[in-house]
Amino acid sequence: MSQAAERVDINEIKLPMVEIFETVEGEGSRAGFPTVFIRLFGCNLRCTWCDTKYSYPPAEAEFVMTIGDIVAEASRYSSKHVCLTGGEPLLYGDRSTALIEALAATGRYTDLHIETNGAIDLTPYLERIKSPIVRYIMDYKLPDSGEEDKMITANLSKLRPQDELKFVIGSDRDFLAAKTVLETFPTAALPLFSPVWETMPPDKLVRLMLEHGLSQVKLNMQMHKIIWDPAMRGV
Numbered sequence: 001m002s003q004a005a006e007r008v009d010i011n012e013i014k015l016p017m018v019e020i021f022e023t024v025e026g027e028g029s030r031a032g033f034p035t036v037f038i039r040l041f042g043c044n045l046r047c048t049w050c051d052t053k054y055s056y057p058p059a060e061a062e063f064v065m066t067i068g069d070i071v072a073e074a075s076r077y078s079s080k081h082v083c084l085t086g087g088e089p090l091l092y093g094d095r096s097t098a099l100i101e102a103l104a105a106t107g108r109y110t111d112l113h114i115e116t117n118g119a120i121d122l123t124p125y126l127e128r129i130k131s132p133i134v135r136y137i138m139d140y141k142l143p144d145s146g147e148e149d150k151m152i153t154a155n156l157s158k159l160r161p162q163d164e165l166k167f168v169i170g171s172d173r174d175f176l177a178a179k180t181v182l183e184t185f186p187t188a189a190l191p192l193f194s195p196v197w198e199t200m201p202p203d204k205l206v207r208l209m210l211e212h213g214l215s216q217v218k219l220n221m222q223m224h225k226i227i228w229d230p231a232m233r234g235v
Ligand SMILES: Nc1nc2[nH]cc(C(=O)O)c2c(=O)[nH]1
Pocket: 023, 024, 025, 026, 027, 037, 052, 083, 085, 086, 115, 224, 235
């Protein structure tokens, strides 16, 4: 293939979208920083406790945007951090890659983190995307989610120190499963334990972490669900 044929035109590539908005990051190591959220439509999982069911069928994409339009819309905000989320933002292979590279190439951002669901092989993304601002926040889906069998455990050893490995914990069973995953699959990523809002009181999760001596794990509260109504969108 010639060089010209390989060149991507970001005004030609389209992606199904849910929303673009600015708020503070509610989770992870960058929680509290003003952040632009770019939420893509579509997901390859159906977690029992999913809080964004509007991001995949039978709901419909709110709109379709070119990558050029997504980059321009995000640039209307002054945040230096971007969160690419969904749904599953890495569902679109080359198109997801082109979006990430286009956002990084603007030079506007100091951090671009991608919320991915653990059922996407991160190898091609880690190999192709070289920007130092790009980080992966991989969810590891536990038994209560109903999707644990879809987890690509090979991703864990490939995550880097700047990446994060998030476990959403709904029960004692989930907690023990998360602990086993960390013991079985060494990772350089920062492990985060996040309570399921309805079924795992945060004080119980803290007690379990301390009882089990998980000194390397960070508690991850969803700040946006404390600041705003948990059912509210776009915050
Ligand atoms: N404030 C805020 N922080 C978030 N971090 C991850 C989010 C997500 O929906 O992926 C999210 C979100 O929807 N809002």
